[in-house]
Amino acid sequence: MKLKVLATALCLASTVLLPVQVQADTALLDQTRQEQRVQKAHDVQREKGFKLTEAEIRSQRDALLRQRDQLQRETNVLSKSFSENENKLARLEEQLRLETGSLGELFGVVRQAAKELESEMAFSVTSIDRNSHQRVVDEIVAAKTLPSLNQLSGLWKGMEDQILASREMRKVSVPFINGQGHQSEVTAYRLGSMGLIGEQGYLAWDGDRNAAKIYLKQPENGPVLASMAALAQTGVQPAVVDPSRGIMLEQLANSPSLSERLAQGGVVGQIILGLLGIGLIIALFRGVKLAVSRQQINKQLKNPQQPGNNPLGRVLSVYSKEQQRSVEALELRLLETIVDEQQGLEKGLSMLKLLAALAPMLGLLGTVTGMIETFQVITQFGNGDPTIMAGGISTALVTTVLGLVAAMPLLLAHNILSTQSENIRCILEKQGISMVAEQAEKVGKAA
Known part of the structure; x- marks a missing residue:
C-alpha cells in the first residue's frame, strides 16, 4: 500500500517538473545560439581586418619595389656620369699640367x-x-x-x-715691457735689421708679442740712446753691433762675470774667500818678517862682533854673555835661544796650514749642500727643466772650485815660508855649533 502511494507521488512530481526542465533547456539553447552569432560576426570582422592589412602591406611592398627600381636607375645614371666626370677631370688635369x-x-x-x-x-x-x-x-x-x-x-x-x-738707422717708438711686467711706449733707434737700442742699451724684440724688453746683460761699451743720437748727427760715433741680431747678446747672459760666479757660491763660498783673505794676509805678513830677518842675518854675518836686534844677533849676545860657562852649559843656553827664535820664525805657519786644509773641506761642504738643494728641487718639480736645478748645481761646483783655488796658494805660501824659516833655523844652528866648537877649543888650550 505504501509502495503504491510512493509511486503515485513520483509520477505526479515528474509530471509537474517536466515542463520546467524543458523550458530551461530551451533558454540555454537560445543563449548558445546568440553567442555563436556574435562570435561569428566578430570573426567576420577580424577576417576583414586581416584582408585589409594584407592589402596595405602588399601595396607598400609594391611601392618600395618601384622606389628601389627608381633608385637603381638613378644609381646607374650617376655611376655613368661619375665615370665620365673622372675621365674629363683626368683630361683636364693633363691639359692643366701641359699648359702650366x-x-x-x-x-x-x-x-x-x-x-x-x-x-x-x-x-x-x-x-x-x-x-x-x-x-x-x-x-x-x-x-x-x-x-x-x-x-x-x-x-x-x-x-x-x-x-x-x-x-737704415731710424728713430722709432716701440712698446717696452720692463722688469715688473709693465708696458709703455719708449723711444729707440732701429739699427737696420740688427737690433734696437734704447736708453739702457740693446733691446730684445719679441715678434710674437710685438714688444721689446731689455737684455739680461749688455756688452761692454755698448751703444745707448744718447750715443746713437750723436751717431745720427755726426756719423762718426763708434758703436758695438751684434751681427747675429740678438743671438750673441742672449748668449752673453750665459757667460757670467767673476763676481757673478763668486755670488753663485753662496754663504759657503764667501766663507772660503774670507779664509783665503786671512791666509794671504798671514802669509804676506810672515813673508815680510822672514825676508827682513834674513837680510838682518846676512848683515850680522858680515859683522859678528857687534850683535844686533835680530835672531842671529840675539844668539851672539847669549854667546857673549855666557862665555864663562862650561861648554855643556853654553851649548844648552844657545840651544834654548835657537828654539825660542825658531818659535818666533814659525809663528802663524800652523794657522796657514790649517786654513789650507780647511778650504777644500768647506768646498766639499758646499758641494754636498748644493746637491741636497738640487735633489730637493727635483723632488718638488721633477727633472724636466734643467734650469730649475741650475742653482744647486752652480753652488756645488763653484764652492768646490773656490775650495781648491783657496787651498793651492795657501799651501804654496806655507811651503815657501816653511822653507825660509827652516833656512834661517839652519843658519842659527850652524852658528851656534860653531860657537860651541870655538868655546871647546878655548877650554882645551887653557887646560
Missing part, C-alpha cells in the same frame, strides 16, 4: 720666398715701421692657386722694402 709647365715650380719658389719674407717680417725689428706689405705676403702664403701679377709685385716690393730697411 714650369709655372708650378715658379709657384713653389714664390711661396717659399713669401714664407721666408713672412718670417723675416714677423720677427725682425724692421717690422716695427716697415710692414706695409704684410697683407700681400700673407695672401701668397695662404693661396692655393698661382699668384696674380699684383701679388707678385707686392712680394717684390716687400723684399725691396726689407732690403732698404736693413741699411
Whole structure:
C-alpha cells in the first residue's frame, strides 16, 4: 500500500517538473545560439581586418619595389656620369699640367720666398715701421692657386722694402715691457735689421708679442740712446753691433762675470774667500818678517862682533854673555835661544796650514749642500727643466772650485815660508855649533 502511494507521488512530481526542465533547456539553447552569432560576426570582422592589412602591406611592398627600381636607375645614371666626370677631370688635369709647365715650380719658389719674407717680417725689428706689405705676403702664403701679377709685385716690393730697411738707422717708438711686467711706449733707434737700442742699451724684440724688453746683460761699451743720437748727427760715433741680431747678446747672459760666479757660491763660498783673505794676509805678513830677518842675518854675518836686534844677533849676545860657562852649559843656553827664535820664525805657519786644509773641506761642504738643494728641487718639480736645478748645481761646483783655488796658494805660501824659516833655523844652528866648537877649543888650550 505504501509502495503504491510512493509511486503515485513520483509520477505526479515528474509530471509537474517536466515542463520546467524543458523550458530551461530551451533558454540555454537560445543563449548558445546568440553567442555563436556574435562570435561569428566578430570573426567576420577580424577576417576583414586581416584582408585589409594584407592589402596595405602588399601595396607598400609594391611601392618600395618601384622606389628601389627608381633608385637603381638613378644609381646607374650617376655611376655613368661619375665615370665620365673622372675621365674629363683626368683630361683636364693633363691639359692643366701641359699648359702650366714650369709655372708650378715658379709657384713653389714664390711661396717659399713669401714664407721666408713672412718670417723675416714677423720677427725682425724692421717690422716695427716697415710692414706695409704684410697683407700681400700673407695672401701668397695662404693661396692655393698661382699668384696674380699684383701679388707678385707686392712680394717684390716687400723684399725691396726689407732690403732698404736693413741699411737704415731710424728713430722709432716701440712698446717696452720692463722688469715688473709693465708696458709703455719708449723711444729707440732701429739699427737696420740688427737690433734696437734704447736708453739702457740693446733691446730684445719679441715678434710674437710685438714688444721689446731689455737684455739680461749688455756688452761692454755698448751703444745707448744718447750715443746713437750723436751717431745720427755726426756719423762718426763708434758703436758695438751684434751681427747675429740678438743671438750673441742672449748668449752673453750665459757667460757670467767673476763676481757673478763668486755670488753663485753662496754663504759657503764667501766663507772660503774670507779664509783665503786671512791666509794671504798671514802669509804676506810672515813673508815680510822672514825676508827682513834674513837680510838682518846676512848683515850680522858680515859683522859678528857687534850683535844686533835680530835672531842671529840675539844668539851672539847669549854667546857673549855666557862665555864663562862650561861648554855643556853654553851649548844648552844657545840651544834654548835657537828654539825660542825658531818659535818666533814659525809663528802663524800652523794657522796657514790649517786654513789650507780647511778650504777644500768647506768646498766639499758646499758641494754636498748644493746637491741636497738640487735633489730637493727635483723632488718638488721633477727633472724636466734643467734650469730649475741650475742653482744647486752652480753652488756645488763653484764652492768646490773656490775650495781648491783657496787651498793651492795657501799651501804654496806655507811651503815657501816653511822653507825660509827652516833656512834661517839652519843658519842659527850652524852658528851656534860653531860657537860651541870655538868655546871647546878655548877650554882645551887653557887646560
